Amino acid sequence: MANFDEAITRRETGSLKWDRRPDLDPLWVADMDFTSPPAVIEALRKRVDHGVFGYGVPHASLIETLLDYLQRRIGIQVSEEAIVHLGGLVPALSLGARAFGSAGDAAMTCTPVYPPFLGIHRDASMELQTVDHCLINGSWSFDWDAMEKMVTPKTKIFILSNPANPLGRAFSSAEITQLAEFCERHDLILLSDEIHCDLIFDEEKTPHFSALNLPDELRKRTITLLAPSKTYNIAGLGYAFAVIPDEKVRKRFNAVKGHTLAEINCLAYYAAEAAYKDGEPWRQELLAYLRKNRDLLTTTLRNALPGIAIPEIEATYLAWIDCRPLEIENPTKKAEDAGLYLSDGAFFGHRNCLRINFGTQTDRLESALETLIAAVRS
Numbered sequence: 001m002a003n004f005d006e007a008i009t010r011r012e013t014g015s016l017k018w019d020r021r022p023d024l025d026p027l028w029v030a031d032m033d034f035t036s037p038p039a040v041i042e043a044l045r046k047r048v049d050h051g052v053f054g055y056g057v058p059h060a061s062l063i064e065t066l067l068d069y070l071q072r073r074i075g076i077q078v079s080e081e082a083i084v085h086l087g088g089l090v091p092a093l094s095l096g097a098r099a100f101g102s103a104g105d106a107a108m109t110c111t112p113v114y115p116p117f118l119g120i121h122r123d124a125s126m127e128l129q130t131v132d133h134c135l136i137n138g139s140w141s142f143d144w145d146a147m148e149k150m151v152t153p154k155t156k157i158f159i160l161s162n163p164a165n166p167l168g169r170a171f172s173s174a175e176i177t178q179l180a181e182f183c184e185r186h187d188l189i190l191l192s193d194e195i196h197c198d199l200i201f202d203e204e205k206t207p208h209f210s211a212l213n214l215p216d217e218l219r220k221r222t223i224t225l226l227a228p229s230k231t232y233n234i235a236g237l238g239y240a241f242a243v244i245p246d247e248k249v250r251k252r253f254n255a256v257k258g259h260t261l262a263e264i265n266c267l268a269y270y271a272a273e274a275a276y277k278d279g280e281p282w283r284q285e286l287l288a289y290l291r292k293n294r295d296l297l298t299t300t301l302r303n304a305l306p307g308i309a310i311p312e313i314e315a316t317y318l319a320w321i322d323c324r325p326l327e328i329e330n331p332t333k334k335a336e337d338a339g340l341y342l343s344d345g346a347f348f349g350h351r352n353c354l355r356i357n358f359g360t361q362t363d364r365l366e367s368a369l370e371t372l373i374a375a376v377r378s
């Protein structure tokens with residue numbers, strides 16, 4: 001049994017989360033304060049013990065594992081050629097922009113959203129079109145009318161986060177199909193970032209609907225981006241992969257790589273394989289722990305701050321707190337003054353909101369929530 005309650009010292013380990021602001025208690029960037037599954041650590045140890053770290057390639061059993069993962073988790077069969085291996089998911093977003101857009105074109109996304117979505121258009125000298133997500137029956141969804149008004153013939157790509165960082169939505173098959181039809185109607189490539197898809201709390205109620213599950217005629221304009229990094233807490237190793245079923249789309253995507261990408265870390269391949277092959281029991285334990293943290297967070301904040309809506313968090317270990325109804329300026333700064341390092345909503349496209357990472361020990365989360373409530377009330 002994994003012991004997620006065990007606090008692990010991360011200060012002075014070269015951790016972005018813990019070492020950037022040593023004066024603050026960090027619940028910001030999306031990595032978790034847990035060790036990775038023993039199977040992942042063992043696979044890394046075995047590879048390190050070999051002692052030679054020359055250039056790597058995706059080895060045969062990794063590819064087998066990825067194809068098996070796609071079949072088991074997403075229910076699709078793809079050929080090995082459809083997979084593009086990458087050293088991270090953000091570079092893939094940039095490749096998508098550069099492959100399908102150029103100066104004067106536009107990229108569209110819905111906010112609030114993971115900050116690089118609001119920046120990668122610059123890599124292709126494109127413009128950015130953002131439409132706010134809207135609350136429908138207490139759940140974050142798409143504002144279809146606003147998207148129709150915003151889209152122009154210059155729009156070339158739509159960038160989707162599903163499950164959504166920071167909103168915690170696992171979008172339904174109806175929503176993803178409607179979005180894909182929007183892309184088809186306006187001739188857009190759908191870049192579907194599904195990095196959080198193995199962090200859904202109730203798969204019966206809100207199953208993951210991947211862009212890869214779309215019918216063929218819609219799927220052919222999709223690029224689906226996946227990684228084991230968030231679920232198994234190996235983001236620092238750097239590995240992700242794209243699944244691009246259409247050959248022409250894939251060729252264009254690969255063609256813009258040029259000399260812009262580093263070789264993929266030879267250890268990361270082995271960590272990815274072990275995570276997908278042997279990490280499932282650990283993932284189930286993790287989800288049980290995160291579910292408890294999510295419930296603690298939503299119940300505590302709903303009781304303490306009844307002015308703000310906290311919709312159900314269906315996925316991810318990230319909570320979006322929209323403080324705008326409280327009419328306080330810069331809640332993240334208030335939290336910071338009280339000693340907490342949270343993510344400022346402004347970077348996600350919405351000021352006066354904040355994001356809390358609850359992928360940490362429950363007692364730590366509990367005390368951070370107390371601090372946050374006191375700070376917001378003061």
Ligand SMILES: Cc1ncc(COP(=O)(O)O)c(C=O)c1O
Binds near residue numbers: 161235238239
């Ligand atoms: C939606 C989303 N995409 C991509 C990433 C980062 O991916 P990578 O570290 O592989 O570039 C994150 C990290 O938080 C994320 O939340």
